[in-house]
Amino acid sequence: MQSELEEKRKMLAKLEKVPQPEFEGVSYPSFMPFRKKEAKNVIEDIMNVKSRDSDIIICTYAKSGTHWTYEIVNMLLRNTTELDNKSKMQSMLEAVEDLSVLEGVPSPRIMDTHCLFKYLPKQHKQKKVKIVHMIRNPKDVCVSYYYHCLKDVMINFDGTWEEFFELFMSGKLPYGSWYNYELEMERAANDFPETIFTCYYEDMKKDPIREIKKLADFLGTPCSDDTLEKIAKETSFGNMQKNKFDITVIVDGKGFIYRKGEIGDWKNHFTVAQNEKFDAQYKEEMKDSKYQITFE
Numbered sequence: 030m031q032s033e034l035e036e037k038r039k040m041l042a043k044l045e046k047v048p049q050p051e052f053e054g055v056s057y058p059s060f061m062p063f064r065k066k067e068a069k070n071v072i073e074d075i076m077n078v079k080s081r082d083s084d085i086i087i088c089t090y091a092k093s094g095t096h097w098t099y100e101i102v103n104m105l106l107r108n109t110t111e112l113d114n115k116s117k118m119q120s121m122l123e124a125v126e127d128l129s130v131l132e133g134v135p136s137p138r139i140m141d142t143h144c145l146f147k148y149l150p151k152q153h154k155q156k157k158v159k160i161v162h163m164i165r166n167p168k169d170v171c172v173s174y175y176y177h178c179l180k181d182v183m184i185n186f187d188g189t190w191e192e193f194f195e196l197f198m199s200g201k202l203p204y205g206s207w208y209n210y211e212l213e214m215e216r217a218a219n220d221f222p223e224t225i226f227t228c229y230y231e232d233m234k235k236d237p238i239r240e241i242k243k244l245a246d247f248l249g250t251p252c253s254d255d256t257l258e259k260i261a262k263e264t265s266f267g268n269m270q271k272n273k274f275d276i277t278v279i280v281d282g283k284g285f286i287y288r289k290g291e292i293g294d295w296k297n298h299f300t301v302a303q304n305e306k307f308d309a310q311y312k313e314e315m316k317d318s319k320y321q322i323t324f325e
C-alpha cells in the first residue's frame with residue numbers, strides 16, 4: 030500500500046496547473062474529478078455517496094488540522110496506537126473520482142471534506158453519520174493556507190503574503206470564506222448535536238489527552254489512560270512530521286502538510302494594520318457566534 034501512495038505522489042507531481050473549478054461562487058483545488066467533470070457534477074457525486082451507519086466524516090475548513098484529526102480518529106476506531114502509513118484519508122473530493130473504490134472501503138470508513146456542510150452526502154442525516162469538526166484560529170489558518178497555496182499544484186497562486194491575506198479576507202480562495210464555512214458548521218452542530226462533535230485545534234494542542242478522551246467518548250471507543258497517552262504521543266506534531274507519510278509533494282520531493290504545527294504563527298506574519306483589519310472583520314462576522322476563539 031505504501032508503494033501505491035508513492036505512485037499517487039509521483040502522479041501528483043506531474044500534474045499540470047489548470048484553471049480553478051468553480052461552483053456556486055466557490056472555487057476548488059483542481060483535483061482529478063474536476064479535470065473530468067463539471068464542478069456541479071462533482072459536488073452532486075459527493076452528495077449522492079451512499080452513507081453507512083458506521084461512516085465518520087471529518088469536516089474542517091482547509092488547514093485546520095484535518096490530517097491530525099484523521100490520525101487520531103483512525104487510531105481510536107482501529108484500536109491501534111501507531112500512525113497509519115498504509116492507507117490515506119478518503120478525501121471526498123478525490124474519492125468521487127471512482128465511487129467503486131469508496132464503496133469497497135471496509136467499514137468504518139473515515140472520510141474528510143473541506144466543502145460546505147450542505148454538500149455532505151445527503152444520507153448522512155438518516156444514517157446518523159458521525160461528524161468530527163475541528164476548528165482553528167483563523168489567523169493561523171490564513172498563514173498555513175498561504176504556504177500551502179504557494180506549493181500546491183492544484184491551486185493557482187504564486188502571489189505575495191499581502192495578496193493572500195486580502196484573498197482570505199474576501200473569501201475568494203479555494204473552499205471559499207472561512208466565516209461561511211464555520212458559521213454553517215455552527216448552525217449544523219445546533220441542528221444535529223448528537224452527530225456533530227466540534228473540537229478546537231488549540232485545545233487539542235494544549236491538552237491532547239483530555240481532548241482525545243472527549244473524542245473517544247463521542248465515537249463510542251473509550252480507551253484506557255495508557256492508550257490515550259500513547260495516541261497523544263504518536264500524533265504529536267514532531268512525531269507526525271518525522272514519521273507520517275505525506276502524500277503531497279513539492280519540487281524538492283518533500284510533502285507540505287506538516288509545516289510548523291504551532292499556535293500563533295500569525296504573529297510572525299500579520300502587520301499591525303492587517304491585524305486590525307482582521308479583528309474588525311472577525312468581530313462583525315462572528316458577532317452572533319458561540320465559538321470561543323482566542324488569538325494567542
Ligand SMILES: Nc1ncnc2c1ncn2[C@@H]1O[C@H](COP(=O)(O)OS(=O)(=O)O)[C@@H](OP(=O)(O)O)[C@H]1O
Pocket residue numbers: 089090091092093094095096097169172173174176177234264265266267269286287288289290291294
Ligand atoms: N500533529 C499535529 N499537531 C499540530 N498541528 C498539526 C499536526 N499535524 C498537522 N498539523 C498542522 O495542521 C495544518 C495542516 O492542516 P490540514 O491537515 O487541515 O491541511 S489540509 O487542508 O488538509 O491540507 C498544518 O499547520 P501549519 O504547520 O501551521 O501550516 C500542520 O502543520
